Amino acid sequence: MSQVLAIENLSLSIAGARVVDGVSLSVAAGEVMAIVGESGCGKSLTAAAVMRLLPPAVRQEAGSIRLAGVDIARLRESEVRGLRGRRMSMIFQEPQAALDPLSTVGTHIAQSLRQPLHRVRAEVLRMLDEVGISDPARRIDQHPFELSGGMCQRVMIASALIGRPELLLADEPTTALDVTIQAQILDLLRKLARERGTAIVLITHDMGVVADIADRVAVMYAGRIAETGPVDALFAAPRHPYTALLLASIPRLTDVPKSVLAVIPGRVPGAAEFGPGCRFAGRCPLTEPRCEAEPPPLAPIGDGRATACWRWEQMV
Amino acid sequence: MKPRMTIGMAIVLALLAAFAIAAIAAPLLAPFDPLRQSLLLRLKPPGSLLGGRSFLLGTDDLGRDLLSRVLFGARASLLVAVVAVVLSLVVGTTLGLLAGWLRGWVATVVMRLVDTMLSIPAILLAVLTVAVLGPGLLNLVVVLGLTRWPRYTRVAYAQTLQVAELPYIRAAEMAGCGTARVMWRHILPNIAGPLMVVATSEFGLMILFEAGLSFLGLGIQPPYPSWGSIMAGGRQYIERAWWLTVFPGACLFAVVFCINVAGDWLRDQVDPRAASR
Numbered sequence: 001m002s003q004v005l006a007i008e009n010l011s012l013s014i015a016g017a018r019v020v021d022g023v024s025l026s027v028a029a030g031e032v033m034a035i036v037g038e039s040g041c042g043k044s045l046t047a048a049a050v051m052r053l054l055p056p057a058v059r060q061e062a063g064s065i066r067l068a069g070v071d072i073a074r075l076r077e078s079e080v081r082g083l084r085g086r087r088m089s090m091i092f093q094e095p096q097a098a099l100d101p102l103s104t105v106g107t108h109i110a111q112s113l114r115q116p117l118h119r120v121r122a123e124v125l126r127m128l129d130e131v132g133i134s135d136p137a138r139r140i141d142q143h144p145f146e147l148s149g150g151m152c153q154r155v156m157i158a159s160a161l162i163g164r165p166e167l168l169l170a171d172e173p174t175t176a177l178d179v180t181i182q183a184q185i186l187d188l189l190r191k192l193a194r195e196r197g198t199a200i201v202l203i204t205h206d207m208g209v210v211a212d213i214a215d216r217v218a219v220m221y222a223g224r225i226a227e228t229g230p231v232d233a234l235f236a237a238p239r240h241p242y243t244a245l246l247l248a249s250i251p252r253l254t255d256v257p258k259s260v261l262a263v264i265p266g267r268v269p270g271a272a273e274f275g276p277g278c279r280f281a282g283r284c285p286l287t288e289p290r291c292e293a294e295p296p297p298l299a300p301i302g303d304g305r306a307t308a309c310w311r312w313e314q315m316v
Numbered sequence: 317m318k319p320r321m322t323i324g325m326a327i328v329l330a331l332l333a334a335f336a337i338a339a340i341a342a343p344l345l346a347p348f349d350p351l352r353q354s355l356l357l358r359l360k361p362p363g364s365l366l367g368g369r370s371f372l373l374g375t376d377d378l379g380r381d382l383l384s385r386v387l388f389g390a391r392a393s394l395l396v397a398v399v400a401v402v403l404s405l406v407v408g409t410t411l412g413l414l415a416g417w418l419r420g421w422v423a424t425v426v427m428r429l430v431d432t433m434l435s436i437p438a439i440l441l442a443v444l445t446v447a448v449l450g451p452g453l454l455n456l457v458v459v460l461g462l463t464r465w466p467r468y469t470r471v472a473y474a475q476t477l478q479v480a481e482l483p484y485i486r487a488a489e490m491a492g493c494g495t496a497r498v499m500w501r502h503i504l505p506n507i508a509g510p511l512m513v514v515a516t517s518e519f520g521l522m523i524l525f526e527a528g529l530s531f532l533g534l535g536i537q538p539p540y541p542s543w544g545s546i547m548a549g550g551r552q553y554i555e556r557a558w559w560l561t562v563f564p565g566a567c568l569f570a571v572v573f574c575i576n577v578a579g580d581w582l583r584d585q586v587d588p589r590a591a592s593r
Contacts, residue, residue: 051490085492097483102505112491159491 004029004166004199005050010063012045012054017271018061020045021223024298027199029166032190034202034214034231038268042223043203047169051090052080068166085112089160093172095152099144106140109159123162131158132188150181154188161192171203186213207250211235219243222268222279225298229305239307239315241284286311325581328574335571339390346384351539354379359557374559376549385541386564392542394571396457397522403461405468405515412472417480417499427473430466438463439528446534456535460522471514475507509583516579520572527568543568
């Protein structure tokens with residue numbers, strides 16, 4: 001399988017603090033790669049770096065981002081702009097806020113093709129139909145305020161996919177939607193990824209979403225990847241204490257009613273508090289002196305899995 | 317769903333259209349030459365019938381027909397106001413948009429320039445500019461256009477800063493829109509509402525400015541009429557000839573009032589969200 005996106009050793013810093021530190025991941029065509037982690041762990045910054053739309057305060061310190069083999073950081077601004085919408089697209093958390101309130105659905109989608117709507121109207125209508133919008137002929141001339149949240153997200157997906165990009169970045173695409181719509185949108189994303197061979201990077205903090213749609217998953221903690229591997233294997237037998245604790249903290253229907261929710265004690269360290277060792281050491285039940293002193297590398301442990309923990313063997 | 321056109325709104329728009337037509341077709345509508353004097357016909361009241369000719373709005377101190385002068389005056393007043401508003405709107409919005417989008421030193425330079433312009437009395441600046449360029453219709457428009465842009469810049473700048481942070485602008489960039497397209501197609505339409513409100517209030521002000529500058533002798537030069545200069549000329553006869561100030565004044569009031577009402581309506585028209593309420 002050819003890699004559509006290959007991020008290697010990506011490091012981003014804000015005012016000298018490494019908020020994303022040595023992140024490597026790759027996605028193949030038709031594959032759904034999920035990045036999970038708590039708020040502020042660097043998921044969204046990683047995505048912004050791929051689109052090369054980092055906020056001005058953020059600097060890329062090291063690493064490479066390759067889209068089908070081409071290093072994005074080396075391209076001129078105009079060349080990157082040519083890639084956006086055509087070879088890589090992005091959808092966001094709040095679909096209603098991500099659509100220009102004064103553009104119609106049709107002009108918004110046509111924009112991704114760099115064409116005026118009247119020239120690509122048939123194509124846009126087909127795309128609207130494909131993302132499951134009923135009565136496309138009426139919807140194409142409506143404004144975002146006339147649509148529901150789920151429909152807005154379908155419009156976003158339509159405008160992200162109409163250019164047939166190789167890569168789709170989905171930054172918490174279902175967080176703002178209610179649960180039934182959430183499932184529909186996820187099904188749609190998975191279906192389109194299969195049919196069109198689009199590689200999807202799905203950013204989320206919802207383990208349920210990951211289990212539902214992703215092929216592989218990367219768990220991020222405080223700017224580093226803690227563990228990565230195929231979803232089923234990783235969920236069945238986590239090899240990093242953070243993953244294990246995250247999975248244990250999901251409430252289940254079989255829990256005793258009114259039992260105390262499981263939590264991970266402590267909080268994510270701020271960028272200024274990063275020590276020399278493992279960033280999870282302060283909250284980890286398995287911490288030993290070595291964890292505080294030396295950061296564990298993301299080491300392969302077989303079956304396409306890798307973990308950044310000195311003591312993963314104790315978890316088997 | 318567009319907001320319903322009320323009867324009041326229809327009247328306001330009809331009145332504005334009537335003024336526009338009067339200004340454009342002044343040479344066809346005016347019964348007499350607005351410049352022809354006759355000392356025998358000085359200060360005749362409205363409705364006078366003299367020598368087989370009727371003077372619907374009366375005559376001025378030099379015996380010129382007031383109706384003809386008001387019609388031609390509409391021309392000068394409205395032309396100056398329209399061109400000045402358009403000129404300052406374009407200049408001000410462009411600078412504000414660029415400053416708000418590019419930020420950094422561009423914003424610093426533009427906004428300090430705005431502060432400088434706003435701290436100079438407009439009349440003084442106008443007097444100075446006319447002193448350099450000389451009086452006249454064209455120079456009046458240039459003066460107004462070049463002194464009235466900072467308000468638009470302030471509004472455009474503040475609105476752009478706000479809109480630029482919204483997710484849909486980021487989404488447009490992610491879809492591959494260039495700077496020009498983002499500014500023109502996504503930011504400009506979304507800041508147009510407040511700018512429209514500024515423009516309409518400025519339009520009324522421009523008519524008043526033109527009147528003021530013409531009164532000071534810096535605008536429309538006699539014998540050519542504008543509402544401001546007719547009123548200024550009639551001021552000294554106000555006890556004997558009320559019509560010289562009342563008729564152009566009433567026109568001025570009606571136009572400025574209608575423009576302000578129409579401005580509110582227009583703002584609702586350009587904003588589809590307001591239309592759904």
